[in-house]
Amino acid sequence: VKLVKGNFKNLKAILSGLKIETVSGIIFDLGVSFHQLKEKKRGFSFKEDSHLDMRMDLTQKFNADILINSYSEKDLAEIFEKYGEERFSKRIARLIVTERKKKAITTTKQLADLIIKTLPRTKKRHTWRIHPATRVFQAIRIEVNQELKALEKGLNQAIRVLEDKGRICVISYHSLEDRIVKNIFKEAEREGKEQKNYGLKIITKKPIRPSSEEVRDNPKARSAKLRVAEKIISVS
Structure with a gap:
């Protein structure tokens, strides 16, 4: 077993560095590390007050503080809507821009x-099913780390390096991720049928969801969706 720290958007380069040309199977687990979320100084959570950071890779300079205090109102609203599916995205972006003119927004509590x-x-009554800041914090984290763009690059590279009959399995945890996985699998399947050289055979027509027993034992698995596809070379 060889452990390599890296981003799966660089999958092909990582494999090349290990002198590996093809693989028989790949698993993507898109879940965010619970240990990172709980680490106060990383600034992922609004449950404790800390600096707005949200970087997965601490060598990266761009963080949530820079995003919140530099993006335009229009860009903030677009991110909140696109990556957080936040219905009050424009209203939130407008207030952020207004307030940061008075004082920089640098902590998770300020933003929440x-x-x-x-x-x-x-x-405003405290009867929320989920905290009102949840979707915005998700959107900021995705933008800071370019998670969805990295996923698209990683999946496309993974399909290319799979050998014949090799399988790719992806576990996603929210609809934005799952939509990308589903669409890339479908596109690869369609292209394979048209080009007649290689493509994907989708094994899971619908995503596999955790059982009620698994959710009971591990509540964090409740939103997980597993999709599986197999590479077919020389599609007839």
Whole structure:
């Protein structure tokens, strides 16, 4: 077993460095490390006040603090809507830009409190199913780490390096990830049928979900979806 620290958007280069041309199987587990989320100084969570960071790779300079205090109102709103599916994205972006003119927004509590302020009066009561800042924090984390772009690059490279009958398995945890996986699998399957050289055979027509027993034993698995495909060379 050889452990390599890296981003799966660089999968082909990593394998090349190990002098590996093809592989028989690849598993992508897209879950965020629970240990990283719990580490206060990483700034992923609004449950404890800490510096807005959210970098997966601490050697990277760009972080959540820079994003929140430099992106335009339009760009913030687009990110919140696209990556967080946040219905109040424009309202939140507008307040962030207004408030940061008075004082830089540098902590998780500052940002979470601002988001709560944008809620309609009927939603400000503490009866939320999920915290109002959840979607915005997800969106910021995805943008800071370019998670979805890395996923697209990683999946396409993975398909290319699979050998005949090799399988790719992907576990996703939210709809944005799952949509990308589903679409890339379908596109590779379609291209294979058209080009007649290689393609994918989708094994899981619908994603496999955890059983009620698994969710009971591991609640964090409740949103997981597993999709599997097999590479077919010389498609007839």
